[in-house]
Amino acid sequence: MSDRRLNVLVYPMWSVDNVNADSNYIIIKQICNVLIPQNTFNFYLIMDSNRKYVRDDLHPFVKLISIPFPRSKKLQVSHWNTNAIRKILNTYPIDIVWNNVVEKGHHFKWFADTLDIRGRAVVFNYHHYVIHRSLDKTSMYNVCQHILADQISGSLQADCNYFHTEYCKNMMMEEAKDYLHPDRIKVLESKSITKLGGYCEEQPKQKKYDEYTFLYNHRLAGYKNWKTTWALFDELYEEGYKFQVIITGGDKDGLKKAERPYTKVKSFKTHQDYLKEVQKCHANVINSKHETYCIAIAESILANHVVVAPNKVTFPELLGNKYPYLFNSLAEQKQMLQNILDEQIKYIEHDKPRLLIQQHAEFIGKTWSQLYDQIKGKANILQGMKDPKKMEIYSKYLEKNPTLKFETFVKLVRKTGLMDQAMPIARIKMLLDQQGYKYNIVTDLFER
Secondary structure (H helix, E strand, C coil), X not given: CCCCCEEEEEECCCCCXXXXXXXXXXXXXXXXXXXXXXCCEEEEEEEECCCECCCCCCCCCCEEEEECCCCCHHHHCCXXXXXXXXXXXXXXXXXXXXXXXXXXXXXXXXXXXXXXHHHCCEEEEEECCCCCCCCXXXXXXXXXXXXXXXXXXXXXXXXXXXXXXXXXXXXXXXHHCCCCCHHHHHHHHHCEEECCCCCECCCCCCCCCCCCEEEECCCCCHHHCHHHHHHHHHHHHHCCCCCEEEECCCCHHHHHHHCCCCEEECCCCCHHHHHHHHHHCCEEECCCCCCCCCHHHHHHHHCCCEEEEECCCCHHHHHCCCCCCEECCHHHHHHHHHHHHHHCCCCCCCCCHHHEHHHHHHHHHHHHHHHHHHHHCCCCXXXXXXXXXXXXXXXHHHHHCCEECHHHHHHHHHHCCCCCCCCCHHHHHHHHHHCCCEEECCCCEEEC
């Protein structure tokens, strides 16, 4: 069983029109690129046919499947393309669904028309965000209660919920307590795991700016409290401090509001160009009241920036509880900023290995394998068949065919009278795994 190759269907969340620049895609690409050379996983990545994509350094063995998605995130989490998903699950022998739209966890889990748990794909919810009361009430929380309800239901029915931070998990549990019976809360807890996510790779060092430079690589959204950050920058500038702020994120209207004599707005053609800019800066300041992880700060940690952040949400987990620039008040924050500018503190050596993509990807892969074994068990499907005639037909066919097309073997199974409910696609794939076959995604053949 240890020599099998599990097939993973990746169901993504899309943020921007250019897929290559989408942080969600970049994370998926990095994890696929780490795990595929280990020869234990195949990946089927569902792409949005409405968005621009150019094949890049994504591993060539990743199979792309295109279906249309809605543009906005809010519509994506409400959207479920039944016909497209049914076709995918009936065509490809999927073992695990890596689900990035957690609101669909229960749909993926119960989509197969079978009562046999071994005939269902393992559903792994990958939590990027939580609808939580810390968000703006009028624009992001009160109007998204339907999404929150789906998040809770999708998480309860999935096999595993992965959270990148303990704070993110706690937000979900806090909201779930308003919806679920205490017994259901215990079930949700038992299905939830947390390990600090690593999204980044070590980057080559770049020459730093001569002038003290803050990076502002956060969205100009209300929950980021960016206006508070800018008010502090304004005060420091008016007091005569010399510095510049490089802005790399935000919408056009927001950027106009953020422009100052000390700001420079930059855009980049590639994510790699952006990471080079990160390396040139010295510090990062944030006042956010809601985070589930904060990739922007993780990128600054990898560049050894002086990060000045609130002593709350996810920042103590990312930076460490004893990190010296976690503030508890605006007065304390301003004092810290004055200190680093007075002393020209331009570098802090952070604990970086725990944030690297290699470690994160290996943890995810190990979790998938353990979860699969835990749910599917090890009972031999072929030997456990009640009808000896069927077992003989399958055994003889497999003996004669060291390589086979999956759909051909499925047709044989159906011809003997075992339909979807008794022998669904996922169970047939498991049978072949147990007989020593591995699926070659390049040749589209099962081989042993």
